[in-house]
Amino acid sequence: CYQWKAKKQCNHRVLVGYMSSERPLKFVTGTKKYKHVTTTAIPRLEYRDPKAEELIQAGQPVIITGSDLVGSAYHWDLDYLCANLGNGLYTVYSSRNGKFKYYDEKKVSNVPSFQPPTSHTDMTFQDFASKLKRKDNSNWIYLQQPLNDTVGPRIEMDFKGFNWDFAYRQMKRNRWGPLTSNLLLVGMEGVITPAHYDEQENLFAQIQGYKKFLLFHPDQFECLYPYPIFHPHDRQSQVDFDDPDLKKFPQFPKLKGYEGIVGPKDVLYIPMYWWHQVESLEGHGETISCTFWFKAAPTEKVVYPLNAGQKVAIMRNIEKMIADTLKDNKNMPHFMKTMVQGRYS
């Protein structure tokens, strides 16, 4: 199991003493601590610990150890994946600054001035792996591809060997909807997925390398200023954590959340609507992860007061309805300001 030594802050880098019974003492160099972002540790619990189940049922994040959710993939590394993923094509994103802010291509036409921050191409895993080894810091790359039936027989066998009992037990116990996808993520050291939220429950399994997660409760919505719903960056925060515009986003410094380093064999439960920012830590090789996304649990009976996630869902529905009704997104700011200005303050 892992014991975490006291964190030591030194010149904006956080060294987190890291020791496990399976690995020599290793300093997992954390990343810069973001100014204005206050965090406490994400709980780290053994999967048999009833507290872990309680946290998941309460829709709270938790790093689960010992589940072996992807135990049959612990041997996955670049060479093994090159040899066994087959010659299918994989979606590889490229970024000039190491940040991979997701955008919805179907919404690009809504914002004519939109400049995609990343590009993507399809290539064989072998091509990707050779680019990865040539680590070029002017071109960061990040493979993000749903595992599908183009994979070779060994990968298929490994996939079938996942601890599906654990995954489906969580799904049933928490009344989640069906599993929708397993996304294979292979990231160059240092890549960052900026703060965003997803509309599905996620069991995030780490296979190789270390990822630092920042997580924020849905009630931090007013500190994170998501893009408008019709914008390609819907669900993504507008705030650049490295250089926040506090005139435009004055609530940002009130942000409070959780942080944790997710290492090999760890599984992080990311509850739906929880904001997260994820960084592949330098110095520990490329990261290999696999997501398990589940549809939301159906809301049988609405219980008041509504929780923050439900309020985000309601805000999204209202925003969608206004956008659909007005038919012109330029009219939305004035329409919504008129609706509340001087009436609800």
Ligand SMILES: CCC[C@@H](CC(=O)O)C(=O)C(=O)O
């Ligand atoms: C495309 C998914 C990226 C992932 C974050 C990361 O590992 O970089 C994430 O945001 C999630 O699993 O929800």
Ligand SMILES: [Zn+2]
């Ligand atoms: Zn996400």
